[in-house]
Amino acid sequence: MIILRPKVEFRYPVVAECINPGIFQGKASEEIGKLKIWEGNKEKRLRDLFMIREQRENRQNSAKIVMDGNISKVKRLGAYMKNGTIEIQGDVGMHLGEEMEGGEIDVNGNVGGWAGSMMKGGTIRIKGNADGHLGGPYRGSNKGMQGGKIEVHGNVGNEAGSYMRKGMIKIYGDAGQFTGVRISNGTIYVQGNCDERVGGSMTGGKIIIDGHVRAILPTFTIESVRSKVKIEDDEVGKGPYYLFTGDLSENGRGKLYVHKEKNIHLNHYERFL
Secondary structure (H helix, E strand, O other): OOOEEEOOOOOEEOOOOOOOHHHOOOHHHHHHHHOEEEEEOEEEEEEHHEEEEEOOHHHHOOOOOEEEOOOOOEEEOOOOOOEEEEEOOEEEEOOOOOOOOEEEEEEEEEEEEEHHHHHHHHOOOOOOOOOOOOOOOOOOOOOOEEEEEEEEEEEEEEOOOOHHHHEEEEEEOOOOOOOOOOOHHHHOEEEEOOOOOOOOOOOOOEEEEEEOOOOOOOEEEEEEEEEEEEOOOOEEEEEEEEEEEEEEOOOOEEEEEOOOOOOOOHHHHHHHO
């Protein structure tokens, strides 16, 4: 196990995609310290910015990295990660786990924007809040999350799960506007409240809202009231739920489940059943 701690409080963004269990594995701490890293526009070595400690009694678990200290300005941790574990004790910056394919990332704090951007596999668990574009692609791209799982125990910003094609996002707090915008497959579950325009331009997939939703887009149609809905293989949401289908402006057949008892302002839709 490798433990990293910042030597100083960072003033400039630090791009650290080299902090990856697959890259660390099989290397001694001296070799790890020579890996390239960027602070602002200056190229440095990992040892210039971080104290590096190898916990020898756990050497068999060399695919585990523990980050300790303030790393809220550190970006792209675990990018392209394929195996192993990263444990972060505190807040972390943008693009965490970008395009990761496997392994696990656990964050005991808050996370910047684009966490899990375009990820293909693996698991990210966030104990705090996450900024916008969770699992989403870069601007101009239409390939969002393509697999894996993201769990957020706090709140999430706008456009969570945008362009999602596969995978699972579970949000236990509240979600911002445009949750699931342009989703074509996969599942998004929001236990808390959800802001407006949920599921905008979705063509497939499933969005489940257990909390309050301000409004449903007019391009969705109500299909039925369901007593329950499958969230995961081993988890079922207890309704009743309104089931809406859309986005019809995109000829979409996505499914939007909204808890009936938390959204009595939507009961006027029942006359169309």
